[in-house]
Amino acid sequence: MSSIAERLRAGSDPKFPENANTVEYAENLDANDSLCQLRDQFVLPTKASIRKKALDGRSPSSVEHTKTGTACSGELKTNGANGHPKDVSAANEDSDQAIYFVGNSLGAQPKAVREYVDAQLETWASVGVGGHFTDMEDSPLVAWQDMAEDCAKKSADLVGASPSEIVIMNTLTANLHLMMASFYRPTEKRHKVILEWRPFPSDHYVIESQIQWHGLDPKKSMVQIQPDENFYLSTEKILATIDENADETAMVLLPGIQYYSGQLLDIPTITKHAQDRGIVVGWDLAHAAGNVELKLHDWNVDWACWCTYKYICAGPGSIAGAFVHERHGAVEYSTGFEAPRFRHRLSGWYGDDKSGRFNMDNKFKPTPGAGGFQLSNPSAIDLASLSAALSVFAQTNMHDLRSKSLVLTAYAQHLLDSIISDSDGEPPFRIITPRDPRERGTQLSVLVREELMDAVSKALVDSGVVCDKRKPGVIRVAPVALYCTFKDVYTFMKIFRKALGA
Known part of the structure; x- marks a missing residue:
């Protein structure tokens, strides 16, 4: 499998063999997957559990994957929630795994979450407010006051930054607002924000409202880059749009991966091009963090934000992250100045330097780096869940x-190409995600013919497939490397082919 990965990294044809359309080939790829054991770190939905309408005190049963040579094998275990075995018929049904291809919307639950959250709850119940400052023995967690910083350290490989350039706080949209409040400083001449044609609604609302906050007209200050007929945003077009508006542009704010098409943008090239023209560059990495390799520091990105509930698997609505390049996070103390000098931002007491945070003297001395942008005491429960998710990433690395x-x-x-080649007449769908593997993450957006969409969607649900749909007509297929298998991909395609009537 490593040789295939190397060809793909070079943008070459992976050259799958003639028997690639067989379950035996998929199982062979799984047998040679050095990361297969990570699947056992997650509680994955089953065909039975996704039909639940009420809580019953049980989570889906676990399938334990043990490494034997180069093969991972599965064996039914007892109930993942409380360890009590169920009757055989229920166990057989519950162990029939659903195909979870929706990590681009919400990642699967790491088993460690229960342990980490329980540790936080026990700490709270046992020592109360002392949990802010107490490192409990035999706990997977640090003191509450240090948890955000600890999670920042554990996130360094995910985004390619030093821990001091990362802050864990709030949620994605709130962080986008905070970053724009600091970095979007429009003038009469430079006021435009360049964005994509179809930003996720939150990004659009943030940009629009920030422009309005400054008393400007979004119709004049928002520049949207339009894709071609295949929903593709070429780097050349993005750079040309920057050039056309350079003298009037204050900021470029783009997604690392476009959520609808799944296209991975050329972050370093776009960043440098805009900065060479005096433009601040921010990135929404909601679909990129934990998905593709990022080098935010080396790429000289000004700032970036990401959520942690998609590929990072920290739970629905979980606490988010932000990156501020070290040059923007500097705090300078000079003789003759009563207060430090630093980049203006909307400030809060948890951004104050930890050494004097509890002095209550109202003299803000920001923590150097991204931590100085933090506002409030972050939720320890949210941080416990994120810390648990990051413990899985600690068992591997973003390169692998x-x-x-x-x-x-x-x-x-x-396999999708095979379905198209076997179809008669008009193809039942087309893939709108770039074919070049270097221009996409773990997502293929499949645009299904309108008259087929409802029937296909129903068939997927009925067959225990969990993936999402985005209007108009796109099914986003996301086999996440942490917990999805090649056999999952093969099985999905069998179901999809049958649903299409192909």
Whole structure:
């Protein structure tokens, strides 16, 4: 599998063999997957559990994957929630795994979350407010006051930054607002924000309202880059749009990965091009963090934000992250100045330097780095969940995860191409995600013919497939490397082919 990944990293044809459309081939890829054991770190939905309408004190049963040579094998265990075995018929039904291809919307639950959240709850119950400052023995967590900083350290590999350039706080949209409040400083001449054609609604609302906050007209200050007929945003067009508006542009704010098409943008090239023209560059990495390799510091990105509930698997609405390049996070103390000098931002007491945070003297001395942008005491429960998710990432690295995801996605594309080639007449769908593996993450957006969409969606649900739909007509297929298998991809394609009537 490593040789396939290397070809994909170079943008070459993966060259799948003639027997690639068989379950035996998919199982062989799984047998040679060095990351297969990570699947056992998650509680994955089953065909039974996704039909639940009421709580019953049980979570889906676990499938334990043990490493034997180069093969991972599965064995039914007892109930994942409380350890009590159920009757055989229920166990057989519950162990029939659903296909969870929606990590681009909400990642699967790491088993560690229960342990980490329980540790936080026990600490709170046992020592109360002392949990802010107490490192409890035999706990997977640090003191509450240090948890955000600890999670920042554990996130360094995910985004390619030093821990001091990362702050864990709030949620994605709130952080976008905070970053724009500091970095979007429009003037009479430079006031425009360049964005994509179809930003996620939150991004659009943030940009629009920030422009209005400054008393400007969004119709004059928002510049949207339009894709071609295949929903593709070429780097050349993005750079040309920057050039056309350079003298009037204050900020470029783009997604690392476009949520609808799944296209991965050329972050370093776009960043440098805009900055060379005096433009601040921010990135929404909601669909990129934990998905593709990022090097935010080396790419000289000004700032970025991401959520942690998609590929990072920290739970629905979980606490988010932000990156501020070290040059923007500097705090300078000079003789003759009573207060430090630093980049203006909307400030709060948890951004104050920890050494004097509890002095209550109302003299703001920001923590150097991204931590100085923090506002409030962050939720310890949210941080416990994120810390648990990051403990899974600590067992691997983004290079290896990216290598596996490249092959998973290429295999999915190969099987989709086979369905198209076998169809008579007009193809039942087309893939709008770029074919070049270097221009996508772990997602293929499949645009289904309108008259087929409802029937296909129903068939997927009935067959225990969990993936999402985005209007008009796109099914987003996301086999996440942490917990999805090549056999999952093969099985999905069998179901999809049958649903299409192909």
